[in-house]
Amino acid sequence: MNREDLIFFLQQVDVQELSLLAEKVGESGDIQIIQQPATETLMVPVNDPVNNGSFFAGEALVSSAVVQVNKVNGWAMVLDDKADFALNIAILDGAYGAGVEQDSIRRLAAQGKENHRQQKSKREKKVGSTKVSFDLM
Amino acid sequence: MSYVAIKGGTQAIHASKKLFRDLIHEAKGITDGELQQGLLFACDRIMSEGALYSEKLAAEALRRAGGDLLEAAFYLRAHRSTCKRIGVAELQNSNSMQVLRRISSAFKDVEGGQILGPSCDYVIRLFQTHVQDDEEFSPQENSLANSTPSAMESLRRNDQIFTLDNHEKKPYDVSRSFPLPPYPRSALMQVMSRGETGAMLAFAYTSMRGYGDVHPTIGDLRIGYLALEFTHPFTGKKVKIGEIRATACESIGSFNRDPRDGNLRLSTGFGFCFGFNETKAITMSILDMTMHHSGYSVGGVDIASNPEIVIHHIDGIESMGFANHFKLPHYVTFQADLQVLDTAVKEGRNE
Numbered sequence: 001m002n003r004e005d006l007i008f009f010l011q012q013v014d015v016q017e018l019s020l021l022a023e024k025v026g027e028s029g030d031i032q033i034i035q036q037p038a039t040e041t042l043m044v045p046v047n048d049p050v051n052n053g054s055f056f057a058g059e060a061l062v063s064s065a066v067v068q069v070n071k072v073n074g075w076a077m078v079l080d081d082k083a084d085f086a087l088n089i090a091i092l093d094g095a096y097g098a099g100v101e102q103d104s105i106r107r108l109a110a111q112g113k114e115n116h117r118q119q120k121s122k123r124e125k126k127v128g129s130t131k132v133s134f135d136l137m
Numbered sequence: 138m139s140y141v142a143i144k145g146g147t148q149a150i151h152a153s154k155k156l157f158r159d160l161i162h163e164a165k166g167i168t169d170g171e172l173q174q175g176l177l178f179a180c181d182r183i184m185s186e187g188a189l190y191s192e193k194l195a196a197e198a199l200r201r202a203g204g205d206l207l208e209a210a211f212y213l214r215a216h217r218s219t220c221k222r223i224g225v226a227e228l229q230n231s232n233s234m235q236v237l238r239r240i241s242s243a244f245k246d247v248e249g250g251q252i253l254g255p256s257c258d259y260v261i262r263l264f265q266t267h268v269q270d271d272e273e274f275s276p277q278e279n280s281l282a283n284s285t286p287s288a289m290e291s292l293r294r295n296d297q298i299f300t301l302d303n304h305e306k307k308p309y310d311v312s313r314s315f316p317l318p319p320y321p322r323s324a325l326m327q328v329m330s331r332g333e334t335g336a337m338l339a340f341a342y343t344s345m346r347g348y349g350d351v352h353p354t355i356g357d358l359r360i361g362y363l364a365l366e367f368t369h370p371f372t373g374k375k376v377k378i379g380e381i382r383a384t385a386c387e388s389i390g391s392f393n394r395d396p397r398d399g400n401l402r403l404s405t406g407f408g409f410c411f412g413f414n415e416t417k418a419i420t421m422s423i424l425d426m427t428m429h430h431s432g433y434s435v436g437g438v439d440i441a442s443n444p445e446i447v448i449h450h451i452d453g454i455e456s457m458g459f460a461n462h463f464k465l466p467h468y469v470t471f472q473a474d475l476q477v478l479d480t481a482v483k484e485g486r487n488e
Contacts, residue, residue: 043224131281133246
């Protein structure tokens with residue numbers, strides 16, 4: 001699993017599990033919080049098919065945090081006001097980069113990936129049942 | 138100015154705010170999750186019209202406003218202005234949407250299929266429960282395509298679609314400064330994307346009914362999820378940070394002569410907004426078409442094709458603010474009005 005995949009898939013597990021693993025990282029590595037989790041906004045540009053240009057639909061509220069684990073930078077950004085997710089995932093991102101608890105992080109992210117796959121599959125099954133082919137009269 | 142400063146009334150104002158909270162109970166007993174799910178379309182309108190995607194704050198705003206959607210959108214717009222803007226997300230393309238619903242009124246058979254998805258289009262609007270009971274049915278299992286390109290793609294491939302010129306190097310941002318006419322297309326699209334659904338519907342309806350000449354065919358209407366991506370600051374690679382709900386609509390009008398080569402092509406309009414709101418996306422696509430193709434204007438006097446009218450009158454928070462400011466004390470100015478009236482009456486008697 002790539003480091004970039006962690007941020008989304010780790011959001012799919014319970015924040016308590018993230019917190020426990022982040023604590024474990026703290027036991028075997030040195031965690032420095034460079035930027036406490038803060039809410040910020042991201043502009044959201046949208047492709048405009050009428051002129052092949054783009055425009056802004058609005059902004060998305062995101063929470064982000066920056067840490068160092070054994071002097072290796074870790075970062076996370078999550079959608080919405082979720083400070084606890086941002087901080088814990090930033091720690092795990094830094095730890096993954098620093099080679100601390102990599103297997104545990106990979107396992108937790110894989111669990112998140114599976115949770116997301118199951119949710120998506122359940123949703124697609126329901127959506128698929130509404131697929132229609134109309135007959136012309 | 139038509140109002141004056143006043144002072145006093147602090148205690149009464151505190152009591153009024155408390156009475157308001159008591160009146161609405163701030164939806165106590167309903168969790169944020171229940172508000173987000175049970176009142177999904179309300180939350181989506183708040184995010185779209187507040188121009189800030191935050192399911193958590195939309196539910197909180199709905200709670201604090203007692204269900205008043207304009208007021209709730211105001212909370213989000215105000216909160217947006219207090220936040221640091223960290224950057225620009227990766228460009229969203231509605232063709233890469235994970236669709237929940239996708240329909241085309243133009244083509245019966247489209248790549249990816251017609252997907253009714255979750256919709257109240259087929260609900261009978263009567264309260265009697267026996268009318269609503271669905272017959273027993275066994276849901277059919279159908280596979281969904283990984284990607285669902287717009288149903289308009291075939292028309293584009295056949296060079297049957299009118300593509301407007303793009304003169305902008307980057308999109309305009311009306312939240313930083315408001316443009317002067319002639320308005321950049323991206324500014325108009327941004328204003329509409331965060332516009333108030335009712336206002337946009339009303340303006341688009343004028344054109345549909347006859348004060349204009351639009352009767353579009355919905356080429357592709359979809360609701361679904363889009364991946365929000367940003368660049369990891371330390372690896373420099375793209376990262377998916379979440380998924381947002383969105384609605385997109387491409388509508389097709391009649392054909393026009395393309396001034397670039399003289400060929401006849403179909404004109405189209407595009408609508409896009411945060412959350413699930415088909416009415417808004419459809420009306421945005423209609424307004425887009427009327428404003429960018431003079432052929433939909435009747436005598437050049439209709440309002441829906443006038444960017445000056447549309448851009449200044451569809452923002453719910455601005456128009457609500459203007460309407461509600463009339464409630465504020467205007468004691469001195471009204472006394473002046475009465476004096477003018479007295480003078481006019483006296484002058485009238487003397488004539």
